Amino acid sequence: MPCSPLRSSVGDPGRRENARGFRADHVWQASAKHCPLCGASLVRLVIEGRERSRCGACRFVVYENPSSAAAGIVLDEARRVLLVQRAIEPHKGDWALPAGYQEIDETPAQAAVREVREESGIESEVIELFDLVFVADRRRTSNLAVFLCRAIGGRLDPGDDALDARWFDLDALPQNLGFGNGPRLLERLRGR
Numbered sequence: 001m002p003c004s005p006l007r008s009s010v011g012d013p014g015r016r017e018n019a020r021g022f023r024a025d026h027v028w029q030a031s032a033k034h035c036p037l038c039g040a041s042l043v044r045l046v047i048e049g050r051e052r053s054r055c056g057a058c059r060f061v062v063y064e065n066p067s068s069a070a071a072g073i074v075l076d077e078a079r080r081v082l083l084v085q086r087a088i089e090p091h092k093g094d095w096a097l098p099a100g101y102q103e104i105d106e107t108p109a110q111a112a113v114r115e116v117r118e119e120s121g122i123e124s125e126v127i128e129l130f131d132l133v134f135v136a137d138r139r140r141t142s143n144l145a146v147f148l149c150r151a152i153g154g155r156l157d158p159g160d161d162a163l164d165a166r167w168f169d170l171d172a173l174p175q176n177l178g179f180g181n182g183p184r185l186l187e188r189l190r191g192r
């Protein structure tokens with residue numbers, strides 16, 4: 001599943017703009033009208049110190065939690081980084097790290113490796129967790145696990161979500177790098 005909202009993210013937990021642009025009342029859970037379990041009407045109530053939606057019939061609480069997503073910073077033997085050119089909005093046409101939402105039965109690292117394969121055709125293995133980024137999006141907030149990976153096979157073959165997939169020197173990245181995260185993460189990588 002492609003991860004689109006890598007927009008207004010922040011990695012530094014000490015900074016106050018962590019949730020810039022984020023409106024908790026805009027996520028789907030806050031505007032849902034019916035219980036996903038039994039279909040009865042939801043009621044907004046203060047539960048555990050905060051307003052939440054609870055089913056009037058079965059009392060199921062629709063908690064508003066961030067989703068989990070994963071991205072891969074994949075390097076080849078020449079220390080070039082793998083980027084994919086997005087085929088879908090937001091940031092259509094821009095270059096980005098391969099990323100997507102984690103499926104329910106996979107680990108974050110498995111999600112990163114799968115997204116890299118699906119979007120670029122490249123097989124990779126995880127070296128280490130590079131960063132954990134809170135991504136504030138109007139509709140769906142996420143915790144994005146960013147893994148540093150090494151390419152171990154495959155060949156460049158952009159997937160359905162990508163117009164193109166290419167290797168870039170860290171000193172010659174494309175101008176149109178989408179989202180706030182990618183440039184910041186790659187800048188950090190270049191400094192290592």
Ligand SMILES: [Zn+2]
Nearest residue numbers: 035038055058
């Ligand atoms: Zn219910």
